[in-house]
Amino acid sequence: MKSMLKQTIYVILFLLIGMNTLAQKTMPKHIQKIHDRTEEMAIIMDLTEDQKAKILEIKMATEAERITKILKKYEIGTEEYIKAIKELYRNNSLKMKAEVSVEQWKKWQQRPNKG
16 A cells, blocks of 8 residues: 555656646746737837836736636637637736826837737
């Protein structure tokens, strides 16, 4: 019995270490993309440092919610997943819009190569 428990613990540790390694390899790319997009917004919208920090905070919270709630609850590509993602990003936009002026938001909406 002790041997079986020991093996189970080793398997769990192995899986946790493997998942952590995978997360370390993929998450920095996600995080870098969020930072890059925030920097692009700061340039186009002429954000203050405070606005830029708040936008980054909103974007990071949105990504955390996408990972911790939506990806765990819905299968990617399903109608429910698409609906949940659209709602999440709509709320994200509303939160960001509340942090900037009408003129700044207009600059972002009218940027070239929007997408």
